[in-house]
Structure formats: structure tokens, C-alpha cells
Amino acid sequence: MAQNNQRERALEVIRENIACSGHHTYVVSAGGQTPRFAYTIGVSESIGVELILAGAIFYMKDGLVTIINEILAKMKAQPDCEVFEVDGQGSFTPREVHSSWAQELLLGALDYYQKRDIRVLQIVPDKAHWTIDVPDMSAPWSAAEEPVWQWLREPWKYPVPENSTATTNLSALRGNRITEAARWEVDEWEIFAGAGPDVPKDELRVDPLGTLLATDGSPARVLNLEVGTGVWRDADSDWHPWRKKETSGGAGTGD
Numbered sequence: 001m002a003q004n005n006q007r008e009r010a011l012e013v014i015r016e017n018i019a020c021s022g023h024h025t026y027v028v029s030a031g032g033q034t035p036r037f038a039y040t041i042g043v044s045e046s047i048g049v050e051l052i053l054a055g056a057i058f059y060m061k062d063g064l065v066t067i068i069n070e071i072l073a074k075m076k077a078q079p080d081c082e083v084f085e086v087d088g089q090g091s092f093t094p095r096e097v098h099s100s101w102a103q104e105l106l107l108g109a110l111d112y113y114q115k116r117d118i119r120v121l122q123i124v125p126d127k128a129h130w131t132i133d134v135p136d137m138s139a140p141w142s143a144a145e146e147p148v149w150q151w152l153r154e155p156w157k158y159p160v161p162e163n164s165t166a167t168t169n170l171s172a173l174r175g176n177r178i179t180e181a182a183r184w185e186v187d188e189w190e191i192f193a194g195a196g197p198d199v200p201k202d203e204l205r206v207d208p209l210g211t212l213l214a215t216d217g218s219p220a221r222v223l224n225l226e227v228g229t230g231v232w233r234d235a236d237s238d239w240h241p242w243r244k245k246e247t248s249g250g251a252g253t254g255d
Helices: 002-021 061-077 099-105 107-113 147-152 209-213 219-223
Strands: 024-028 037-041 050-054 084-086 090-096 120-125 165-169 180-185 188-192 204-208 229-233 239-242
Touching: 002 024, 002 107, 024 061, 037 061, 037 107, 050 061, 050 099, 061 084, 061 090, 061 120, 099 107, 099 120, 147 209, 165 209, 180 219, 188 209, 204 209
Parallel strands: 050 120, 165 188
Antiparallel strands: 024 037, 037 050, 084 090, 090 120, 165 204, 180 188, 180 229, 229 239
């Protein structure tokens, strides 16, 4: 009964937002192993398609809603446009989403419409704003092709908590080689491409640990760290123990 009441309240909020602004934007925060994503509900009623912005950790949460709102406005004004510019956020290309992705991620929209399938377009950021958590949703869902998103169906296979997170930098999230890692809590890491203390604050992000483990070829050394310890990797990709300096505020450097 409580679950039914909660569902009805959620549906009522969706209906109110659609009535007020033409759509509801559902932001699903990164939790557990899966990256954050945002999608619309209600746009099908006006332009025949819903939108999803998956991953894209380059952008902060509020930025996702702004991007979706601006692209929707442009789509309605320019239905044949193939690339949409959003001031200060770059350009975005809409791409048809395979139904297997929609059935995994747009559960709220499917529930609202009481359908098993709906047409969806993925909003794909340009190269300058791309990060490793942006999947190609035009192809069928595949753990092998999109390892960052494998946890949608695959069981968690690492000997650490499923909700583990990593403070990291945009360089690492663009696929550059990870060179530093430290474990500060049972479920909290710092993992950087480059020197952690040199990372500007506006390039820091907190992401599921699974995102980085899925794209770096040597997760075992990072997973086996004791709390309060770290490692760094040299040019030959060999890992070395690291001892935190008294004045260091980040992952630091090797001894």
C-alpha cells in the first residue's frame, strides 16, 4: 500500500510538471555502480519523442536540466536541426536510442505511459565535453561495448562495497591514463590522471568507482589498497606504494 501511494504521488508530480511546463525532467543521481542520467517525460505528447542525457559527468546536476530545457525549446522551434548549441555548454547531437536502453533507463516514462517501448533520442555532447560515461545508445545494450554501464545487468564483481565512489578529475574521465590512487574510507577513493594536488577544483568530480574500474586495465592494485594508503604509477605502468605527506591535501606523489 505504501509503495502504491508513493507511486501515485510521483505520478501526480509528473502530471503537474507536464501541465505547467510541458514536460517533467527526471534526474537519476549516480548511485551504486551506475552513472547519473536524466530523461524527460511528457515530451512525446508534443514532439513524439523523449530525450535522455546519459552520463556526461562533465556537467553538474543543474546543468543537465538547463541543457535539456534549452534543447527542447530549440527542437520545437527548429525540428529539422541536427546539432543544437547551448550557450556555455557546447553543442549536442540527438541520436536515436535503441529500445534495450530505454527499457533499462526510462522506467519512469514507461510507467507513466504504460508502454513497453517509447521513442527516445539521446543528447550526445561534443568531443570537448565528452566523458567515458557517455554511451552509444544507438546500438543494443552490451556490457562488452559499454563496460561503464555493465552494472545495469551484470552482478557487482569486486571485493569492495557496491556504492563505492571516487573523487577524480576530468582528465581521468576523458579516458587518460590513471597515475594516482588513494583509499580514504572503506568505500571512498581518490583516483587521478596526473598529480592530484594540481587538479583545479572545477575539474574535480565524484563518480561511482565502477566507472573508473570498467575503463582502466589494472583495477586490482587500486582495490587492494588499505584505508589510508595510496599508490602511484610510473611511465612503465608499474605501481609503487605512496606515503601521505603531512602537508598534503590530496593523493600526493610518490616517495
